[in-house]
Amino acid sequence: MAHEELLAGLRQAVLDCDEPRAARLAREALDTGMPALRAIDGGLVPGIQEAGRLWDEGEFFLPELVGAAGAMKAAMAVLQPALAGGGSRELGRIVIGTVQGDIHDIGKSLVATLLAANGFAVSDEGADVPVERFVTRARELDADLVCASALLTTTMVQQRTLVEALRAAGLRARVMVGGAPVTPAWAAQIGAAGFADNAVAAVAVARGLVRS
Amino acid sequence: MTLWTGPLQVQVAPDEVWRALGYRAGSVPSRRVADLLASLWPRAISLLQPRGGLRLVDLEQANGTGMPAPSAPTALAVCTIGGELEEACAGSQAAGETLHALLLDSIGSAAAEAAADALNALVCDEASRLGLATEPRESPGYGAWDIACQPRLLELLPAAELGVSLTPGLMMQPRKSVSFGVRLTDRPVQAGGRCARCNLTACRRRRLDPPSTLETV
Numbered sequence: 449m450a451h452e453e454l455l456a457g458l459r460q461a462v463l464d465c466d467e468p469r470a471a472r473l474a475r476e477a478l479d480t481g482m483p484a485l486r487a488i489d490g491g492l493v494p495g496i497q498e499a500g501r502l503w504d505e506g507e508f509f510l511p512e513l514v515g516a517a518g519a520m521k522a523a524m525a526v527l528q529p530a531l532a533g534g535g536s537r538e539l540g541r542i543v544i545g546t547v548q549g550d551i552h553d554i555g556k557s558l559v560a561t562l563l564a565a566n567g568f569a570v571s572d573e574g575a576d577v578p579v580e581r582f583v584t585r586a587r588e589l590d591a592d593l594v595c596a597s598a599l600l601t602t603t604m605v606q607q608r609t610l611v612e613a614l615r616a617a618g619l620r621a622r623v624m625v626g627g628a629p630v631t632p633a634w635a636a637q638i639g640a641a642g643f644a645d646n647a648v649a650a651v652a653v654a655r656g657l658v659r660s
Numbered sequence: 661m662t663l664w665t666g667p668l669q670v671q672v673a674p675d676e677v678w679r680a681l682g683y684r685a686g687s688v689p690s691r692r693v694a695d696l697l698a699s700l701w702p703r704a705i706s707l708l709q710p711r712g713g714l715r716l717v718d719l720e721q722a723n724g725t726g727m728p729a730p731s732a733p734t735a736l737a738v739c740t741i742g743g744e745l746e747e748a749c750a751g752s753q754a755a756g757e758t759l760h761a762l763l764l765d766s767i768g769s770a771a772a773e774a775a776a777d778a779l780n781a782l783v784c785d786e787a788s789r790l791g792l793a794t795e796p797r798e799s800p801g802y803g804a805w806d807i808a809c810q811p812r813l814l815e816l817l818p819a820a821e822l823g824v825s826l827t828p829g830l831m832m833q834p835r836k837s838v839s840f841g842v843r844l845t846d847r848p849v850q851a852g853g854r855c856a857r858c859n860l861t862a863c864r865r866r867r868l869d870p871p872s873t874l875e876t877v
Contacts, residue, residue, distance in 0.1 A: 464692060465690065465692045466692065506687075509687065509689065510762065511681055511689065511693040511762060511763065512690050512693060514758050514759045515693060517758070518757075521756075549829035550831065551827060551831060551835065552831075553753065554753070554761060557753055599831075600807060600829055602807055602830050603831075
């Protein structure tokens with residue numbers, strides 16, 4: 449298969465949420481001598497960007513977006529080892545989790561999945577994460593961003609504690625917050641650098657925060 | 661005194677699952693997503709263990725739950741779909757199957773609402789027997805009912821018997837559980853859905869149009 453055809457196939461496999469096809473085409477791309485970075489930038493990235501555009505236009509919904517991210521992840525698993533020494537396209541390092549006392553996991557995991565699919569190195573710490581663990585992981589990874597989710601008014605106060613703890617630890621990581629009761633006003637009030645009310649917005653906000 | 665506790669008969673409507681996933685009337689899920697939901701459906705339904713309990717309380721007890729402007733009597737209720745679907749969802753997530761987890765979680769959300777509807781219907785039956793009507797159900801954490809009141813509500817209900825407990829953050833476990841109160845009244849109740857009666861127009865849960873059965877491409 450010609451390189452252009454492979455790139456179009458990779459893009460389409462992402463849009464079709466087809467993990468096996470995406471992985472197979474990624475392997476085929478490497479077998480034909482295509483640099484991994486070209487397969488990513490010419491096939492997978494346009495696919496995930498198109499998925500985001502279709503979401504913006506109301507043609508894709510969360511499951512399609514998550515499926516597209518899954519296909520991208522499957523292809524990246526094949527391409528990643530070939531990237532070693534050949535350049536990295538990591539946009540930034542992110543630590544993500546649901547705050548202590550809160551056991552909701554799925555929304556945070558969707559954000560983590562989309563961040564990873566869009567080129568961030570994501571360390572997902574799960575749910576019920578103590579502030580100390582966020583701080584430790586941010587230090588270990590020299591994280592650009594810490595994302596904290598809270599689904600209840602009783603647990604969102606942990607986001608404020610996190611902002612203060614990161615500041616006290618002298619870490620450079622900025623904080624993005626989200627979750628059902630969280631608002632831009634709350635984010636501003638606690639000194640968080642960013643707020644997102646859905647997974648797609650989280651990717652855009654994260655991009656902006658690591659650039660600025 | 662507990663008026664009733666036991667298993668609930670629930671019918672989970674696929675349209676409610678699509679709605680929980682964000683689709684609206686006229687939306688077209690991709691074939692792959694629709695096929696995956698169809699393949700997960702039988703196992704997900706088999707994992708449901710819907711059960712609930714309810715009781716009628718007097719005004720003093722109802723006031724003790726923090727429910728805004730309760731009636732005499734007020735119906736209090738709690739239901740759950742159990743923890744097995746939640747475990748399956750967590751398993752999918754741990755295996756990196758995020759889409760599977762998302763779909764299972766949404767089936768669980770729709771099932772929990774269906775369980776609450778079934779329990780609410782029992783409240784309506786009881787109200788009818790007493791010659792009363794029911795207002796829409798309300799839950800702690802929504803509107804003016806403070807989530808901090810959740811423990812006081814569950815204390816009056818057979819929560820432990822149903823396997824429902826609270827985390828330190830006042831979240832119910834299993835997560836797909838619903839607690840609520842219903843005012844019983846002898847006044848006429850405004851017809852229409854809950855969202856039609858609510859003036860919180862910016863609510864992200866607001867249901868604008870009932871979805872028709874979705875088609876797939």
